[in-house]
Amino acid sequence: MTFIIRNMVCDRCKRVVREELESLGLTVNRVELGEVDVNELPPTVTLDAIRQALQANGFDLVDDRKQSLVEHMKVLLINEIQHLKSERLASENFSSFLERKLGYEYSYLSGLFSASEGQTVEKYIIALKIEKVKEWLRYDELTLTEIAWRLGYSSVQHLSNQFRQVTGQTPGQFRKADRADRRSLDAL
Numbered sequence: 001m002t003f004i005i006r007n008m009v010c011d012r013c014k015r016v017v018r019e020e021l022e023s024l025g026l027t028v029n030r031v032e033l034g035e036v037d038v039n040e041l042p043p044t045v046t047l048d049a050i051r052q053a054l055q056a057n058g059f060d061l062v063d064d065r066k067q068s069l070v071e072h073m074k075v076l077l078i079n080e081i082q083h084l085k086s087e088r089l090a091s092e093n094f095s096s097f098l099e100r101k102l103g104y105e106y107s108y109l110s111g112l113f114s115a116s117e118g119q120t121v122e123k124y125i126i127a128l129k130i131e132k133v134k135e136w137l138r139y140d141e142l143t144l145t146e147i148a149w150r151l152g153y154s155s156v157q158h159l160s161n162q163f164r165q166v167t168g169q170t171p172g173q174f175r176k177a178d179r180a181d182r183r184s185l186d187a188l
Contacts, residue, residue, distance in 0.1 A: 004062040009185040020053045034075040037177040070116045137175045
């Protein structure tokens with residue numbers, strides 16, 4: 001049995017979901033971002049109990065096929081941008097990547113995403129990239145040129161302009177600021 005789970009964005013999320021489901025008495029076979037495979041539910045465990053355990057940790061079950069597709073899109077994008085999985089071909093843009101991975105036309109996927117999330121796929125991708133830029137700026141190990149290159153920006157100027165539009169600061173101002181103004185990926 002496979003469950004689609006909203007708001008799983010990192011390895012710690014996978015660990016917490018596994019622990020919560022096992023504490024309910026489920027046998028967990030596989031945990032991936034946004035997806036868990038378990039053996040059949042024991043008669044003592046209900047979907048409501050699973051939902052409550054997940055919600056107590058900021059997750060939720062996805063029951064709807066369309067919402068499941070949106071969550072799959074988010075996981076693919078998080079993996080590409082935040083975790084640098086590189087499943088996307090070198091010459092492939094994000095719309096072609098999503099079409100290839102999910103088997104639907106991008107116009108359908110885009111409309112579904114916008115209706116569900118209240119923002120476009122493009123804005124979501126930008127938000128993910130900006131959060132990754134913030135992370136790397138805080139580490140202070142990469143130059144802005146290296147960051148731009150790793151995230152596929154056409155230039156440092158393009159990255160800087162987009163960063164300023166989203167955050168209201170230049171990357172240099174952000175790097176020098178006393179506190180990190182970062183957002184959780186599940187809140188994007």
